[in-house]
Amino acid sequence: MDSYLIQVNGKASLPCLRDVHVCLHGKSPSSGTTKGRKPHWAVRASEMSKRTFNPIRAIVDSMKVAPNPQKPLISLSIGDPTVFGNLPTDEEVMRAVKEALDTGSYNGYAPSVGYLSCREVVADYHSCPEAPLEAQDVILTSGCSQAIELALAVLANPGQNILVPRPGFSLYKTLALSMGIEVKFYNLLPEKSWEIDLKQMESLVDDKTACLIVNNPSNPCGSVFSKTHLQKIVAVASRQCVPILADEIYAEMVFEDCKYEALAKVSANVPVLSCGGLAKRWLVPGWRMGWILIHDRRDIFGKEIRDGLLRLSQRILGPCTVVQGALGGILRRTSSEFYHNTLSFLKSNADLCYSALSAVCGLKPIQPSGAMYLMVGIQMENFPEFENDVEFTERLIAEQSVFCLPATCFEYPNFFRVVITVPADMMMEACQRIQQFCEQHYQGGEGAQELECDK
Numbered sequence: 001m002d003s004y005l006i007q008v009n010g011k012a013s014l015p016c017l018r019d020v021h022v023c024l025h026g027k028s029p030s031s032g033t034t035k036g037r038k039p040h041w042a043v044r045a046s047e048m049s050k051r052t053f054n055p056i057r058a059i060v061d062s063m064k065v066a067p068n069p070q071k072p073l074i075s076l077s078i079g080d081p082t083v084f085g086n087l088p089t090d091e092e093v094m095r096a097v098k099e100a101l102d103t104g105s106y107n108g109y110a111p112s113v114g115y116l117s118c119r120e121v122v123a124d125y126h127s128c129p130e131a132p133l134e135a136q137d138v139i140l141t142s143g144c145s146q147a148i149e150l151a152l153a154v155l156a157n158p159g160q161n162i163l164v165p166r167p168g169f170s171l172y173k174t175l176a177l178s179m180g181i182e183v184k185f186y187n188l189l190p191e192k193s194w195e196i197d198l199k200q201m202e203s204l205v206d207d208k209t210a211c212l213i214v215n216n217p218s219n220p221c222g223s224v225f226s227k228t229h230l231q232k233i234v235a236v237a238s239r240q241c242v243p244i245l246a247d248e249i250y251a252e253m254v255f256e257d258c259k260y261e262a263l264a265k266v267s268a269n270v271p272v273l274s275c276g277g278l279a280k281r282w283l284v285p286g287w288r289m290g291w292i293l294i295h296d297r298r299d300i301f302g303k304e305i306r307d308g309l310l311r312l313s314q315r316i317l318g319p320c321t322v323v324q325g326a327l328g329g330i331l332r333r334t335s336s337e338f339y340h341n342t343l344s345f346l347k348s349n350a351d352l353c354y355s356a357l358s359a360v361c362g363l364k365p366i367q368p369s370g371a372m373y374l375m376v377g378i379q380m381e382n383f384p385e386f387e388n389d390v391e392f393t394e395r396l397i398a399e400q401s402v403f404c405l406p407a408t409c410f411e412y413p414n415f416f417r418v419v420i421t422v423p424a425d426m427m428m429e430a431c432q433r434i435q436q437f438c439e440q441h442y443q444g445g446e447g448a449q450e451l452e453c454d455k
Helices: 047-051 055-062 091-103 116-126 143-155 171-178 198-203 227-240 302-313 321-333 336-358 389-400 424-441
Strands: 002-007 017-022 138-141 161-166 182-189 209-215 244-247 272-277 290-295 363-366 373-378 415-419
Touching (some): 047 171, 091 321, 116 138, 116 290, 116 321, 138 143, 143 209, 143 244, 143 272, 143 302, 182 198, 198 227, 209 227, 227 244, 290 302, 336 363, 336 424, 389 424
Parallel strands (some): 161 209, 244 272
Antiparallel strands (some): 002 017, 138 290, 363 373, 373 415
């Protein structure tokens, strides 16, 4: 028998010491005999970890190709607008963070759902007559990704299913599968500017459907739904009594010939958890500031969903307190010129890329209306040496040092996604290299390339 003295309450006086008897090596303190099995190491990964799968990382990590050393790499693959330094955030955004830091008031722990004053700021910013919000309707999160995770976790149980867009952001599937939730994909239609195939979507609903995810504006498509289309989506959800998780991280990031509508504004009957944040519109993804907006004008969620979100938020404390403290300045003082300049740049790059790739044999880009992306279809029958979009993009890297994500990452093969946040000269250079690549590998049949490529 081995005895250990444990000090209690940080005092060394004898009354605060306890004599603890510890059983070592499987021996009983009383008998000294060995009982049960012999101890051995049996550390195993959890079932949740085994179910977790990120298709983008799995596909990209398996692409064992090196860029052409004769050409500098142009990466059009990552939706991070800060990578090239050409899209800085607004000066008022930086000033707001510096002011919050200088106060010294935001160095401690915040409530798990965020400071009340900061939630009020977000509620005021997003509230409108059609979809009013108060501070109690806002939960601050560590980026929009955590907002989506909490929203999924509160709405769905293992064994239930969720409806997810195809093509769509891979995080939905990654999170759902790790939670034991089935994913059902509804189709977006490229010939209709990526509108939802509503009949097909509604056909997927069953008694185990926990929620419908709507991403607008879209990653990876760069599409923006009209108010009429949003109303039709809500009508399906209303008929089927399915709540909506609205991924609106690209809210208001639409080009000048388009109008953005928050889904909650057209959803009087269907409850909505809207997930957003600072990452994209304010060009600060690394600051990890997101939020959930609870829209429930008919009290369908009731107290249970709100309490559930509160409990889930308490597992791990939320976003950076300094950025929380800066929210008032960020949301109220960011200049309209900053938004205008950002969107003008993105539209110009989108138009440049769309125009250049529309003239390339075997490619069919889809004109975006917002966000940071453009999807390009590959007419694989004209590139018979490549089995799929993954092989196509692998060879594009190897030969031309241009890295685009194959749309298999988004459950939509034979497309690839272009990020349009790179500097304009780099975008033009990338398009020229893509054109050279396609001209080299295009096979129009019986040597009739010129006829096939008459665009």
